[in-house]
Amino acid sequence: MAGRDGLVTARVWRRVVLITLDGVGVGGQPDAADFGDQEASTLPHVAERCGGLCLPTLERLGLGRIVPVSGVPAVAAPRGLYGRMLERARGKDTTSGHWELAGLVQDEPFSTYPQGFPEAVIDAFATIAGVAPLGNIAASGTEILQLLGEEHLRSGRPIVYTSVDSVFQIAAHEQVLPRESLYALCEKMRRVLDPYHVGRVIARPFVGTAAGNFERTAGRRDFAMPPPADTLLDRMEQQGLTVYGVGKIRDIFAGKGITRSVKSSSNSDGMAKTRKALGEVDRGLIFTNLVDFDMLYGHRLDVRGFGRALEEFDAWLAGFLPALEPGDLLVITADHGCDPTTPGTDHTRESVPLLVWHSGLKRGGSLGIRRSFADVAATLADMFGVRVETGSSFADQLG
Template sequence: MKAYRRIFLIVLDSLGIGAMPDAAAFGDEGADTFGHILEKMETLKIPNLQKLGLVNLHPGGRMKEEERPIGRYARFAEASNGKDTMTGHWEMMGLRTEKPFRTFTENGFPPELIQELERRCGRRVIGNKSASGTAIIEELGEEEIQTGAMIVYTSADSVMQICGNEETFDLANLYRCCEIAREITMKDEWRVGRVIARPYVGKKRGEFHRTSNRRDYALKPTGRTVLNALKDADLDVIGIGKINDIFCGEGITKAYHSDSSVHGMEQTLEVCDQEFCGLCFVNLVDFDALWGHRRDVEGYGKEIEKFDRNLGVLLDRLREDDLLILTADHGNDPTYKGTDHTREYVPFLSYSRRMKEGGRLEEGKSFAAIGATIAENFQIEMPEGTIGTSMLAKLL
């Protein structure tokens, strides 16, 4: 018998809770996403996260620990060599990444890569630097429209982003160029985690804005994951937000694109009202993309509060045989230097109406405990080469 018929796994993208012991090796000594947000804002209106044990896991500011938490909670360390979205999510589903993805934050992409991209796409590249997506469109959008060039930029992530004006560049052509870029950046020396098409509209500065026709071209997981095993067992694997892109569709049975983290939670609530058996896997990206990378402490804090409001609705709608897990994939301390992700522990918060009591669990040595727990719950074998030790017995 399955302990739980439905599991909701929600990733609060980048909500780290303190530097890992090896953080200095990543240039992240002293980073603490949640702790520093609390330090700056002193308090957050997050009654539901408090009930689950988040503040008990990481007390700070004026916020008191919950005397009787309803959730089982812990902090998890990352076993993989990295601090990016794909590495974190893949590890949750059993894959340990030893070789980190390349970043090109300091100097942009190497000339050899850009030359090959220009030759194969038939477009001159402009930009080629680390930048905010909205800022680089304001800077170079008019030039792209006038000359037919192609805006290419990166960020603190392992990513190549290509902008194209939907009216003058053409969406199909933008996607074609991104597919070429994905093929080029498969080379080991240029290995980036994702290529992203960033379409926009508008004719001049001050009028440009990005559209929802973004498309991500990620590397496929390096092996079979728990998601593949779930799908092979005819279980539902519902991906909301970036999940389908992160896993290149591997192991996903149904995917929903989200326009924002609030939209992602609204979609999760809709799925909660549906009949399914299996996993609903959700990524809420705005914490990371809108606030962490932009080093906006107040924006990040308010995003957590917005999430908490919908979390309360979800908690009310959960059924007796549902399990909820909240976690993160890395840190992104909005008070830290630069704009990069930060190497941190992540929270593990879990809740079900079936749980006998709440309380703290022992520290997890890998995010992969999550996938292993899901696999044991649905009585499926972990794929060969995966890692992770189930903690299902502690969540009953």
């Protein structure tokens, strides 16, 4: 099969499973200090604080050779290809990370509003919602419910909040503003915020009766800006290949280039649906986001929960690998960091792990430090005979 720039891949590839461990960074990028993240190193710090992690499957693939991870030795003969990747885009958010994995490097960062959104945006919200919002501050999702949840129940006013990331988040109790009404409000605000270059509008439904027991539900939905140019996903779709999104992948790409998708309510649900997708995709890409690392543990500074989630993924992976057939490729990576051991609750500017495996791989080895997440897109483009304009392919190292 001829790939980009004349590269010939002898193997006939059938499917790629690309799993993004949301927020599982492996150490600050060279420019991390510009973001205040010079001390961030999500996976190593979580492992250290947990007294070591038991990740035998990831260990065999070569995880311990990427960075030192307590409890995960650097095996002499890893079964997989391993490395780490730097993000070229000047950001540390979900959207820019995933877009770059798909070959679209964002030259202009999304706008952020850590001091709150402009008056014109809030006025537009009030006109659409029929009531002025509460909040309009930067806060974590759990903090904002403790701070304003009870006032929301009394007044019926939705809660608007943000973070250092480019997000406009709307929280509402499901008995005050039903999910579908919340989603409709988010869709309208998505159009309002496009000129402000805000990456995502996020619906955050919650339940509970008082500040001590408010909980966000699985009804979260992201309304992202559509990618401004075609990505690998579009090119694959144009060639009649399946692009199957699991979790929030469809939301991240605003549906562009996605031929089929399923939502997930948790990591375990996303893993189960990834396994199920093997029986539904004949040729193409299964693109999965496992969000709990970031949403439930990184942002909430839950180190132990983060560690347990990593071990649960590793145990699932041990049973998943045998389900992959000849012609299937597995790629495991992340989109940014979310170090629960450093100050603050936001994403961290980190390099991300890169683990690659297929059943015909004769020997593992290093993929080095990749200069862009887009190297993943370039590699998949070579495998499937489509074209992307960014990234450096490592398809010739797949064996």
